[in-house]
Amino acid sequence: MNLDLSYLDSHQKESNDLMTKDKSTHYYTSLSRNMVLSAIIVSFTPMLLVIGILLHQFQASYHEKTYAHLNELVQKHKQNIDTFLNEKLANIRFLAMTKTFETLNDDEFLQKKLQFLRNDYGNVFVDLGIVDASGMQAAYAGPLELENANYADAEWFKTAWQKDTYISDVFLGLRGTPHFIVAVRQDEAGREFIIRATIDFMAFNSLVQNLRLGKTGYAFILNQEGKFQTQPAMDIPPDPDSFEFFWSAVEKTKNKILITRQTDESGVENLYGVGSLKNGQWLLIVKQQTADAFSDLRRMRTLALIIFILGAGGIIFMANYTTRRLVRRIRRADQEKEGMNQQIIETGKMASIGELAAGIAHEINNPVAIMVEEAGWIGDLLEEEEFSESDNLDEFKRALTQINTQGRRCKEITHKLLSFARKTDSTVKDVQLNDIIMEIVDLSSQMAKYNKVIIKTALQKTLPYITISPSEIQQVMLNLINNALDAMEKTGGTINISTKISEIEPEHIVIVVEDDGPGIPEANLPRLFDPFFTTKPVGKGTGLGLSICYGIINKMGGKIDVQSAVGKGTRFRIWIPFQK
Amino acid sequence: MHSQEKNSGPEKDRIRLLLVDDEEGYVNVLSNRLEKRNFQVTKAFSGGDAIKAVRGEDFDVAILDLKMEDMDGIEVLKIFNQMGLEMKIIMLTGHGSQEAAREGIKLGAFDYLTKPCELHELIKKIHEAYAKRIETFNPEKK
Numbered sequence: 074m075n076l077d078l079s080y081l082d083s084h085q086k087e088s089n090d091l092m093t094k095d096k097s098t099h100y101y102t103s104l105s106r107n108m109v110l111s112a113i114i115v116s117f118t119p120m121l122l123v124i125g126i127l128l129h130q131f132q133a134s135y136h137e138k139t140y141a142h143l144n145e146l147v148q149k150h151k152q153n154i155d156t157f158l159n160e161k162l163a164n165i166r167f168l169a170m171t172k173t174f175e176t177l178n179d180d181e182f183l184q185k186k187l188q189f190l191r192n193d194y195g196n197v198f199v200d201l202g203i204v205d206a207s208g209m210q211a212a213y214a215g216p217l218e219l220e221n222a223n224y225a226d227a228e229w230f231k232t233a234w235q236k237d238t239y240i241s242d243v244f245l246g247l248r249g250t251p252h253f254i255v256a257v258r259q260d261e262a263g264r265e266f267i268i269r270a271t272i273d274f275m276a277f278n279s280l281v282q283n284l285r286l287g288k289t290g291y292a293f294i295l296n297q298e299g300k301f302q303t304q305p306a307m308d309i310p311p312d313p314d315s316f317e318f319f320w321s322a323v324e325k326t327k328n329k330i331l332i333t334r335q336t337d338e339s340g341v342e343n344l345y346g347v348g349s350l351k352n353g354q355w356l357l358i359v360k361q362q363t364a365d366a367f368s369d370l371r372r373m374r375t376l377a378l379i380i381f382i383l384g385a386g387g388i389i390f391m392a393n394y395t396t397r398r399l400v401r402r403i404r405r406a407d408q409e410k411e412g413m414n415q416q417i418i419e420t421g422k423m424a425s426i427g428e429l430a431a432g433i434a435h436e437i438n439n440p441v442a443i444m445v446e447e448a449g450w451i452g453d454l455l456e457e458e459e460f461s462e463s464d465n466l467d468e469f470k471r472a473l474t475q476i477n478t479q480g481r482r483c484k485e486i487t488h489k490l491l492s493f494a495r496k497t498d499s500t501v502k503d504v505q506l507n508d509i510i511m512e513i514v515d516l517s518s519q520m521a522k523y524n525k526v527i528i529k530t531a532l533q534k535t536l537p538y539i540t541i542s543p544s545e546i547q548q549v550m551l552n553l554i555n556n557a558l559d560a561m562e563k564t565g566g567t568i569n570i571s572t573k574i575s576e577i578e579p580e581h582i583v584i585v586v587e588d589d590g591p592g593i594p595e596a597n598l599p600r601l602f603d604p605f606f607t608t609k610p611v612g613k614g615t616g617l618g619l620s621i622c623y624g625i626i627n628k629m630g631g632k633i634d635v636q637s638a639v640g641k642g643t644r645f646r647i648w649i650p651f652q653k
Numbered sequence: 654m655h656s657q658e659k660n661s662g663p664e665k666d667r668i669r670l671l672l673v674d675d676e677e678g679y680v681n682v683l684s685n686r687l688e689k690r691n692f693q694v695t696k697a698f699s700g701g702d703a704i705k706a707v708r709g710e711d712f713d714v715a716i717l718d719l720k721m722e723d724m725d726g727i728e729v730l731k732i733f734n735q736m737g738l739e740m741k742i743i744m745l746t747g748h749g750s751q752e753a754a755r756e757g758i759k760l761g762a763f764d765y766l767t768k769p770c771e772l773h774e775l776i777k778k779i780h781e782a783y784a785k786r787i788e789t790f791n792p793e794k795k
Contacts, residue, residue, distance in 0.1 A: 435720075435747050439676045442769030446682040449772055453689050484769055 097407070105400040112392035120384055128377050135370050139344070140332050143359060143366075146284070147330045147346040150292065151357050154280055154350050161197070161255045161272055162238055164190060168201075169259040169268045177203050177268060183214035190270075199252065199271040204230065206265050215271070217248060229254050233267055240351055242296040243274060243303075250274070253302075278303045281357070287368070290361030294350060295319075302355055319347045319356055334363060434487035441487070445480035448473050503538040506546070506572055506582060506649070513550040514570065517558065524558050525565030533573040536582055539651040545625045546649075552618040553586045553645050559609070560590035560643070581631065581648040588644075593637040601635055667693040668783050669711065673703040673729065674718035674745070683716075686772060692779070700724025704732055712740040714782045716775070718768070719746050719753050727753060730760050739789075741782035745770065 168177065168186060176182060183201045190198045200215020208225025224230040233239035233256040241254040256269040281303045284292040294302035295316055322331050331347040344366045346359040364371065452473045460466060514528050521528050550570075557568045566589045575583040593601065600606045602623040626633045630650050637643040670692050674680045677698050684694040695712065697703035700723050703715070715733070719726030726744060733742065744765040746754045754765035763782045766775060 438747055438769060439679060443676065443678040443682060445769060446679065446686065446772070450682050450686050450689075453686055480769075 097404075101400050101404055104403070105396045108396040108399065109392045112396065113388060116388045116392070117385065120381070120388070124377050124381055128374065131373055132370060135367065135373075139366055143286075143332055143344065143346040143361075144330045146286065147348045147357060147359050150281070150284055150359075151330070151348040151350060154294070154357060157277070157280060158240055158255070158351060161194075161270065162240060162257070164194075164198075165201075165255055165268055165270050166238060166257045169257045174203070174259070174261050174264060174266055177266075178212045180212050180214055180220070183212050187214045195276065197273050197276045199273050201268070201270050204256075204267040204269060206234075211266070219248075229256070230267070233258060233269070240354075242298075242300070242354075253277070284359065286359060286361045287365045289365040290359060292357065292359045295356045295358060297354060316356070316358065319345070319358065323347055323349050323356060324353070437483065437487050441480055441483045445477060445484075448476040448480065501540050501542050503540055504543045504546075505538055506536055506584070507532040507534070509543055509546055510550060510570060510572065510584070513547055513554060517551070517554045520555075520558055521568070524562055526558055526561050526568060527566075528554070528568045528570065531569065531571040533571075536572060536574065537651045539582060539649055541629050541649065545629075549622045549625050549647065550584075550586070552622050556618065557586065557588040557590060557643070561588060564590065566590055566642075575648055578648050578650075580652070581650050584647040584649070586645045586647075587642065589642040592639040592641055592643055593635070594639055595637075598635065598637060602633075667691060668779065669693045669695070669713045670779065671695050671697060671703060671706055671712040671715040671740070673697045673700070673715060673721075673726075675699050675721040675723070676718070683772075683775075687776075690776065700726070700729040703729055707733065707736065707738060707740075712738075713786055714763075714779050715740050715742045716779075717742055717744050717762075719744050719757065719765075727757060727760070730757055730762060734761055739786065741786045743775075743778050743782055 172182075183203070187198060187201045190201075200213065200217065200219070202210045202215070202219065202222075203212040204224055205211050208223050208227070208230055210219060210222045210224065213220045213222075229239070229241040229244070232241070233254075237258055239254075239256045239258075241256070243251050243253045245251060251274045252271050253274070254269050254271055256267050258265060258267050281292045281294055286292075292303075296302055297320070299316055318335070319331065319333075322333065331345070333345050333347070334342060335345060336342045342363040344361050344363050348357045349355070350357050452470070454460070455466065455469055455473075460469075463469070510530065510532065514530060518528060554568060554570075561568075569585070569587040571585045571587075573583060575581040577583075597606075597608065602619050606620075623633055626647055626649070631648045633645065633647045635643065635645050670687060672680050672684055672687075672694055674683075675698055680696045680698060684696050687694050695706055695710070697706050700721055703717070706712075707715075717726050717729060721729075730742060730744075733740075741763040742757075742761075744754050744757045744762050745768040746765055747768055751765070751767075754762075757765060763785060764778060766778060
């Protein structure tokens with residue numbers, strides 16, 4: 074009966090397992106996918122926000138700082154240059170105001186004055202000259218032979234004559250080198266003349282040329298025609314036409330500094346700081362490539378990107394890793410639960426089979442007893458003399474013996490059924506351990522024969538009675554023997570069961586169950602008594618047998634251990650205490 | 654019955670048995686076999702029958718099945734005790750219900766046998782019980 078049921082069971086279980094395995098794999102995959110996704114979203118959102126906000130703030134303040142710096146730079150240089158020009162003009166004007174034409178119209182006097190100015194300002198002043206209304210240079214002091222030079226047709230003279238003071242653009246003029254002129258027109262009682270000075274271009278140029286910004290930033294000055302008033306510090310001079318924009322822009326902003334970003338003709342975006350000079354006649358332009366100006370910002374962006382990528386990588390890795398671990402745990406827990414459920418069902422089934430078996434065994438006992446006794450009664454009657462002559466007497470006797478033998482066999486079967494199927498109760502009694510072991514060995518002998526396993530016993534006859542639950546110790550023994558039988562299913566072998574009074578543990582009985590099966594790998598030994606640890610295929614073992622044994626023996630105040638070597642066999646030892 | 658003729662000894666020396674079991678077939682065949690072996694057997698098919706029987710006559714040994722429909726063997730045993738009977742009681746139990754048998758022994762039953770039992774074992778036990786009864790109640794006879 075038992076065998077049939079278990080066969081059906083394992084069959085059904087197998088197909089169930091296949092289905093649930095397929096379904097559960099899908100379930101766990103989607104579970105881990107969802108977990109990974111939510112972990113990534115939850116971690117990414119704040120990271121993106123923080124990095125984004127910080128970067129934006131940094132960018133804004135960095136822009137502001139760069140613009141302010143440029144603004145200040147242009148402002149300062151604008152002032153410097155304006156001051157430089159005005160100062161030179163003031164020097165000349167001072168001469169014109171304080172000295173008469175007569176005094177001035179003297180080369181020696183001019184020479185002296187030039188010397189003074191040079192003493193004060195270095196070689197900024199190249200020369201000094203007095204030009205009369207006709208454009209003739211009446212007096213001159215300087216390195217060149219320019220006495221009596223006629224400036225009547227010179228552009229600067231024409232313009233200067235219209236105004237009180239004048240600062241010219243840079244031009245080559247008579248001397249053929251870039252220079253510019255500072256001139257003051259003086260009206261001395263109807264006699265008009267111009268006192269002019271040539272300003273050294275290099276000295277003026279240095280005011281602007283020294284202005285450097287980052288790697289690509291430099292400054293230059295343009296006049297209204299878009300011509301350079303300084304030597305631009307770059308290989309290819311930019312097309313002055315492209316700066317027309319600044320003229321119109323600066324006019325609108327009046328005296329303020331214009332900061333703007335433009336793409337120049339080579340396609341590079343530049344940052345420009347523009348201010349007007351010389352009452353709007355010149356433009357001071359500071360130009361820097363945007364990439365250079367904002368190189369720190371770019372570095373910051375790269376850094377942020379690297380941090381983001383690393384962070385993202387970390388998050389994705391951790392989300393995957395932890396999720397995988399978590400899902401694996403959940404899966405194991407589910408499997409354990411599943412195993413537990415199966416065990417509960419199994420236990421329930423066993424219990425009902427047990428009750429059924431017990432009922433049947435009881436019911437069969439009486440008819441069998443009657444049959445055996447009736448046979449006995451016939452035997453009694455055959456003893457009578459009247460039957461002694463019968464030819465078939467021997468045959469009758471043989472038949473009766475057979476009935477008796479078979480009746481006894483029935484009795485044994487019902488006895489075994491009853492011992493096995495009795496409800497596991499933990500009520501303790503005084504029991505002789507050897508009897509219980511023999512009972513279990515009897516019960517297992519059929520199965521052992523089937524597996525080509527021989528069960529040998531070596532039981533010490535003088536064991537004391539011990540107070541334990543017989544059904545519990547039965548369960549332990551049955552488990553150990555069944556495990557050994559399972560292990561030797563293919564190979565066959567021998568199980569040795571022995572009992573004796575322990576020499577190691579005082580007042581303990583030791584039971585040794587030893588097989589010469591394939592043994593247990595060393596790695597599995599520490600987990601052997603763990604619940605749900607099994608090496609049997611799914612559906613075949615619940616992994617509870619040994620853990621239940623462990624629990625039972627522990628409860629009895631005893632202990633159980635295992636020794637095993639692969640290829641040699643396994644030995645379980647159980648110590649159970651007794652009272653003297 | 655001819656068997657009785659053949660095996661009958663002096664009426665006085667025969668051991669008086671009371672056989673109590675609700676399994677009639679078992680009681681009948683057992684009584685036949687025991688009578689053939691020179692026991693004087695009275696059959697009772699229930700606890701009630703048994704109590705009626707002991708009221709009417711004395712017995713040396715009672716064989717009492719512990720599992721009966723009308724009345725538990727232990728209950729019968731208790732009533733016998735109350736009646737202060739001199740007879741010895743051998744209990745029959747099913748396999749695996751020795752617990753009840755032990756309780757019976759505590760209540761003064763002589764011993765128990767597991768059912769179904771071998772006839773020779775039962776007879777041996779009956780003789781032991783009888784010997785004990787003689788020893789306890791008629792020490793002077795020995």
